[in-house]
Amino acid sequence: MSNSGQLVELLLPTPFDGLESETTVSQLSAESNILQLLLPWQGKGQQQLIEQDTDEDDDDDDDDGGVDLNQKHPIDTLILNRSAHVRYLRSFLFQLPSRMVVLDLSRSWLSYWIIGSLSFLGVDLSLDERKRAIDTIISFQNSSGGFGGGPGYLSHLAGTYACISTLAILTSGLTDDLIHQTWSRVDRRGMYDWMLSLKRSDGSFQVQLNGEIDHRASYAVIAIGTFLNILTPELIDSLPEFINSTQDYEGGLASKPTFDRSESHHPGIPLGESHGAYASCGLATYFMINDLPSTSSSAFDLDLQACLRWAAGLQTLPIDGGGFKGRTNKLVDGCYSWWSGALFPVLDALISSENSKNLTKGEKLPDLFNRRALQEYILLISQVHESPNVIEQGGMRDKPGMDPDVYHSFYVLSGLSLSQHRHLFDQDSILKTFKPINDSQKASLSPEAKNSFNTHREMFFGKNESKEDGLERMKRLYCKTLGWKVSEEEKLVIGLPENELKPTHPIFPLRHSILKDTLDYFYNQ
Incomplete structure (x- = not known):
C-alpha cells in the first residue's frame, strides 16, 4: 500500500446539540487545538469550513489564526523523531x-x-543495564507471591503483569544461562497460589487482597499464567461467563456486572458503560481462553458484531485527527491508539473464526479501522511539533495541551505499530515450528511430531x-500466543519509511520475538 496519506478535505466540527456541558466545552477546545496542527498539512481554504461562528459580512479572509494556509506540507x-523519543525515555530510565x-x-x-517504549523504538539496553533493571524488578517480588509496585508494596496483579512483561523484554536475546538465572528467581508456585487466592466464585479476580474487581485483573492473570505456563483450569473457571456478563447495550464491555449471577441462566447486569481499555482487556482474555480444554463453556457468547459496531464508533472524526477515544461522547486520547485500536485484530480473528464456513480459503475481512488516520493522529498530534516536522521535545502525549509522559509514550507507540502492521491469526501455522520429540523426527517433522508437544518446563496441571x-491446553495457549502473523502485503507506513516500528503483538503489547523467547523457555520449545 502507498505510504502517502491524505487527510480528508472537510474538517467539519463534531455535531453539537446546543446543550453546553464540561465535556462539550472541552471537545470544542480540543478540536480548535488539533485544527491548528492539521491546517499546515491541509492547505488554504479549510478554516472557513470549521469555524462555529462565521461572520458572513466579514470580508477579512486573511485571518488565519497565525497559520500560513498557503504553506502545505x-x-x-x-x-x-526517534532520537527525541529515545532521549526523553532514557532520561527516566534509572533516575526519576x-x-x-x-x-x-x-x-x-x-x-x-x-x-517497553525503548523496545518499540528498536533500542536494546546494554547487558549491564539489563542486569541492573532485572535486579530492580526482582526486588519488587513478595515472599507471599506476586510483585508489588515497588519494594515492600502489597502484591498487585497489574504490577505483577508489568514486572513479568518487563522481565520478558530484558531477557530476550540473552544467553540461555542468563535467561535461566533470571526466570529461576521468579517464584512460580508462590505466584500461582497467590493468584488463585484472588479468584472469586463468579470467575473474576480481585487486583489485590480486598481490591477492586474488573477486566484488568482477569487479563493480568491470563497474561502471567500464559507467559509462565501456570494457567490451570482452576484459574480459568467461570471466567468466560464473567466476561460475557459485562457486555452492555452498546455492544462493548463494561468493567464488571453490577450484581453477581444468582442463577446459572442469568448473565448479570453490566455496571457502568462500555470502555475501550476494559473491553480490550476483556476481549483479549476471552480470545485466549475460548475453547480451551478443561474449562467451562459459557451459554452466553459475546455478541461480536455488536462489539464491532461499538468499537468502530470509537475512532474519532477528522476534526479530532482520526485518533481513538475510550467511551462514547468522550474526547480523543492518544493512549487509546492501543486500548481501542487493539480491539480490531482480536475481533477480526474471532469473527473470522465464527464465519469460517462462509469464507473461501484465503479470504479475509477488510481492515476494520482506519489505520491511515490513526497514524496521522499519532505523528501529527501525539508528537509535540514546535512547527511542522520540527520535533525537539520527545515523548508522546494524550492531545494538545497535555504534556508527554511515559504512559502515553508506551501506548501511543504500540498503537502506531499496530496500525502499520496488519495481524492475521493462524494458529495452525505455528504447529510446524514445534521441536521434534526424538532424533528420528528431527530431519522431517511428521504429523505426529507436530502434534505431540510432550515436553514442557514444570507445567502446572489442574487438580482433576x-x-x-493439560498438554492440549498448553499447546493451544502456545499456539494462540504465537499464531499471529503479519501480512507483509498490507503493511502501511505513513510518512517516511523510517517511521516503521517492529510489529507489536495484538494481545500482549510486546514485540513478537520477545514473546517467543519467553514462551520457548517456559514451554521448552
Whole structure:
C-alpha cells in the first residue's frame, strides 16, 4: 500500500446539540487545538469550513489564526523523531525526577512503559543495564507471591503483569544461562497460589487482597499464567461467563456486572458503560481462553458484531485527527491508539473464526479501522511539533495541551505499530515450528511430531485434569500466543519509511520475538 496519506478535505466540527456541558466545552477546545496542527498539512481554504461562528459580512479572509494556509506540507514527509523519543525515555530510565516521588508505588509500571517504549523504538539496553533493571524488578517480588509496585508494596496483579512483561523484554536475546538465572528467581508456585487466592466464585479476580474487581485483573492473570505456563483450569473457571456478563447495550464491555449471577441462566447486569481499555482487556482474555480444554463453556457468547459496531464508533472524526477515544461522547486520547485500536485484530480473528464456513480459503475481512488516520493522529498530534516536522521535545502525549509522559509514550507507540502492521491469526501455522520429540523426527517433522508437544518446563496441571488435557491446553495457549502473523502485503507506513516500528503483538503489547523467547523457555520449545 502507498505510504502517502491524505487527510480528508472537510474538517467539519463534531455535531453539537446546543446543550453546553464540561465535556462539550472541552471537545470544542480540543478540536480548535488539533485544527491548528492539521491546517499546515491541509492547505488554504479549510478554516472557513470549521469555524462555529462565521461572520458572513466579514470580508477579512486573511485571518488565519497565525497559520500560513498557503504553506502545505505533504503527508509523506511526516517523521517519527526517534532520537527525541529515545532521549526523553532514557532520561527516566534509572533516575526519576523528584516530582514523580508520588509514583513510587508505580515503579513496576514505569519500568514497563519506559523499557517497553525503548523496545518499540528498536533500542536494546546494554547487558549491564539489563542486569541492573532485572535486579530492580526482582526486588519488587513478595515472599507471599506476586510483585508489588515497588519494594515492600502489597502484591498487585497489574504490577505483577508489568514486572513479568518487563522481565520478558530484558531477557530476550540473552544467553540461555542468563535467561535461566533470571526466570529461576521468579517464584512460580508462590505466584500461582497467590493468584488463585484472588479468584472469586463468579470467575473474576480481585487486583489485590480486598481490591477492586474488573477486566484488568482477569487479563493480568491470563497474561502471567500464559507467559509462565501456570494457567490451570482452576484459574480459568467461570471466567468466560464473567466476561460475557459485562457486555452492555452498546455492544462493548463494561468493567464488571453490577450484581453477581444468582442463577446459572442469568448473565448479570453490566455496571457502568462500555470502555475501550476494559473491553480490550476483556476481549483479549476471552480470545485466549475460548475453547480451551478443561474449562467451562459459557451459554452466553459475546455478541461480536455488536462489539464491532461499538468499537468502530470509537475512532474519532477528522476534526479530532482520526485518533481513538475510550467511551462514547468522550474526547480523543492518544493512549487509546492501543486500548481501542487493539480491539480490531482480536475481533477480526474471532469473527473470522465464527464465519469460517462462509469464507473461501484465503479470504479475509477488510481492515476494520482506519489505520491511515490513526497514524496521522499519532505523528501529527501525539508528537509535540514546535512547527511542522520540527520535533525537539520527545515523548508522546494524550492531545494538545497535555504534556508527554511515559504512559502515553508506551501506548501511543504500540498503537502506531499496530496500525502499520496488519495481524492475521493462524494458529495452525505455528504447529510446524514445534521441536521434534526424538532424533528420528528431527530431519522431517511428521504429523505426529507436530502434534505431540510432550515436553514442557514444570507445567502446572489442574487438580482433576488429565495429562492429555493439560498438554492440549498448553499447546493451544502456545499456539494462540504465537499464531499471529503479519501480512507483509498490507503493511502501511505513513510518512517516511523510517517511521516503521517492529510489529507489536495484538494481545500482549510486546514485540513478537520477545514473546517467543519467553514462551520457548517456559514451554521448552
